[in-house]
Amino acid sequence: MHIFKLIFRNAFRHKLRTFLTVLGVTIAILAFGLLRTVISAWYAGVEASSATRLVARNAVSLVFPLPLSYKDKIRQIEGVKGVSYGTWFGGIYIDEKNFFANYAMEPKTYLAMYPEIIIPSEQMTAFLRDRKGAVAGRKLVERFGWKIGDIVTLKGTIFPGNWDFVIRGIYRGRDNTVDETAFFFQWDYLNEALKKAGRSWADHAGWYLIEIKDPHIAADVSLRIDKTFKNSLAETLTETEKAFQLSFISMTEAIIIAIKLVSFVIIFIIMAVVANTMAMTARERIGEYAIFKTLGFRGFHIGGLIFGESIIITMIGAVFGIMLTFPVAKIFAHELSAFFPIFNVETKTIYMDLAASFVVAFVAGIFPTWRAANIRIADGLRRIG
Amino acid sequence: MDNVSPIVEIRNLSKSYRRGSQTLPVLIDISLDIDKGEFLALMGPSGSGKTTLLNLIAGIDKADSGSIKVSGIEITSLSETELALWRASNVGFIFQFYNLIPVLTAYENVELPLLLSGLTKKERRSHVETALRVVNLTDRMDHRPGQLSGGQQQRVAIARAVVTDPTILVADEPTGDLDRKSAEEILDLMERLVHEMEKTIIMVTHDPRAAKKAHKVKHLDKGILNAYLQTDF
Numbered sequence: 301m302h303i304f305k306l307i308f309r310n311a312f313r314h315k316l317r318t319f320l321t322v323l324g325v326t327i328a329i330l331a332f333g334l335l336r337t338v339i340s341a342w343y344a345g346v347e348a349s350s351a352t353r354l355v356a357r358n359a360v361s362l363v364f365p366l367p368l369s370y371k372d373k374i375r376q377i378e379g380v381k382g383v384s385y386g387t388w389f390g391g392i393y394i395d396e397k398n399f400f401a402n403y404a405m406e407p408k409t410y411l412a413m414y415p416e417i418i419i420p421s422e423q424m425t426a427f428l429r430d431r432k433g434a435v436a437g438r439k440l441v442e443r444f445g446w447k448i449g450d451i452v453t454l455k456g457t458i459f460p461g462n463w464d465f466v467i468r469g470i471y472r473g474r475d476n477t478v479d480e481t482a483f484f485f486q487w488d489y490l491n492e493a494l495k496k497a498g499r500s501w502a503d504h505a506g507w508y509l510i511e512i513k514d515p516h517i518a519a520d521v522s523l524r525i526d527k528t529f530k531n532s533l534a535e536t537l538t539e540t541e542k543a544f545q546l547s548f549i550s551m552t553e554a555i556i557i558a559i560k561l562v563s564f565v566i567i568f569i570i571m572a573v574v575a576n577t578m579a580m581t582a583r584e585r586i587g588e589y590a591i592f593k594t595l596g597f598r599g600f601h602i603g604g605l606i607f608g609e610s611i612i613i614t615m616i617g618a619v620f621g622i623m624l625t626f627p628v629a630k631i632f633a634h635e636l637s638a639f640f641p642i643f644n645v646e647t648k649t650i651y652m653d654l655a656a657s658f659v660v661a662f663v664a665g666i667f668p669t670w671r672a673a674n675i676r677i678a679d680g681l682r683r684i685g
Numbered sequence: 686m687d688n689v690s691p692i693v694e695i696r697n698l699s700k701s702y703r704r705g706s707q708t709l710p711v712l713i714d715i716s717l718d719i720d721k722g723e724f725l726a727l728m729g730p731s732g733s734g735k736t737t738l739l740n741l742i743a744g745i746d747k748a749d750s751g752s753i754k755v756s757g758i759e760i761t762s763l764s765e766t767e768l769a770l771w772r773a774s775n776v777g778f779i780f781q782f783y784n785l786i787p788v789l790t791a792y793e794n795v796e797l798p799l800l801l802s803g804l805t806k807k808e809r810r811s812h813v814e815t816a817l818r819v820v821n822l823t824d825r826m827d828h829r830p831g832q833l834s835g836g837q838q839q840r841v842a843i844a845r846a847v848v849t850d851p852t853i854l855v856a857d858e859p860t861g862d863l864d865r866k867s868a869e870e871i872l873d874l875m876e877r878l879v880h881e882m883e884k885t886i887i888m889v890t891h892d893p894r895a896a897k898k899a900h901k902v903k904h905l906d907k908g909i910l911n912a913y914l915q916t917d918f
Contacts, residue, residue: 303800306789309788310788588784588786591780594743594745595845596769596770596798597769598769676746678740678745681780681784684780684784
């Protein structure tokens, strides 16, 4: 007989109790995994950002634009490889609940800086030829059932009116970290309409996207850009794409902290549940542990039995929880695609699940082990019969 | 028996328990010799200290004062770890309620003490089969305790007690939970262990029939070994 056989049999001695504890761990690990995935999804834009891309925006606020004339000046700054620009459109498709990111951009230069966005060449050509053309992400197209050639009307919020676009391309991401729910169209289309209407945003961009030659010079290039436009009517604030994305996330930091807190509370609760199971188990078997000690087994042997059982129960629950996380996350991703364009269970999350399970198993075993290892044999034997 | 040197030598042994602020003496100045191959019965009313004395001899409890030597080893000076190792190879235990591990088969229960011995799996199998043969239970080795009668469970417990070939066997009311026929079988088996295998058995019992099987009966009363009340068979 191997001692593992005994641990395994002990774990299933009270089948209902073990089943309920395993179920509790499964649900806890599932909930923990999903919450950690929500946090990852929150940071997906940050994670997907490139170290060689900078974003320059109006130093006062993103609400204020930058003159189009900055484009050439930025291009001449040392270390800059390419420059493009875009403007947040903020259009609504039929109803506000159908939110998705939509913006105008200079297509040739902008898309050249995003090799992770893949558009079939014939669709790209058609998009560039059509002033009213738009490109939508694969998931967005699936969500609304659009197809190439469809006319999509967005109701402008920043730029009033109904704006018609023709779907000329559907992009997909190079990998699953790329947001496939965005909608973009030609900046010229927006600009011409603004010019006609005599709006102040005409010949202005919401932000400049700057490609640099080397990620190590990002700070220097940012400083040079901002210095160039110092004391102008529209001073710039240039930062890496990552910092730019993080600036949005910092607005919702309290929510992220709350989610993180809840995820750890879940682990704490399941720790109490497993600890209770192990305490009940150890209390019931105190006589048996006394027999083991009588036969010459020592405290660490008893500890091995209790910790082993705690690990088996917790890890079974953890494995089921992890297995369930993937299909449930898929359902979440589908249902919440408007809020979380990228909702992938990361490898890091699985490691956290496993680490949390080990911590739960270990902590749950501490008190019962201490109690069983320290009980006097004569007292333990008295509990039998 | 007189020519055999004592395997257990107890001198001036005292033990008391604390209950709140009170100290209750359980054993008072006990001195006793037990010879090798002897079958000793300890009798006395409840609370007289029989089981406490047995536990002290078996090294599962600590004395307040006095000396216990088993095979020349002063066990009162051993640490907890040393005592555990000593028990594993020197003492076999037989309890009133058998105290088998319910999730293990008869074979596995008997094998349990050998897991600490460093023997190979093959060697352990040989020892376990021999022990089960002694108690005539080889045909039940794959049964779990719940599938065995009380008498059979106690025989498994005896096999577990002898499998390490210990110096002494301690038995606490071994027939207390058995019917008359099963009790008789167990006592016969214990007698055989003494006569055929020269085992030393120290048995606590209330049962005069069980005590009759012993070579010698010592009587305890209120923690004192009654020097005048000893039965030799």
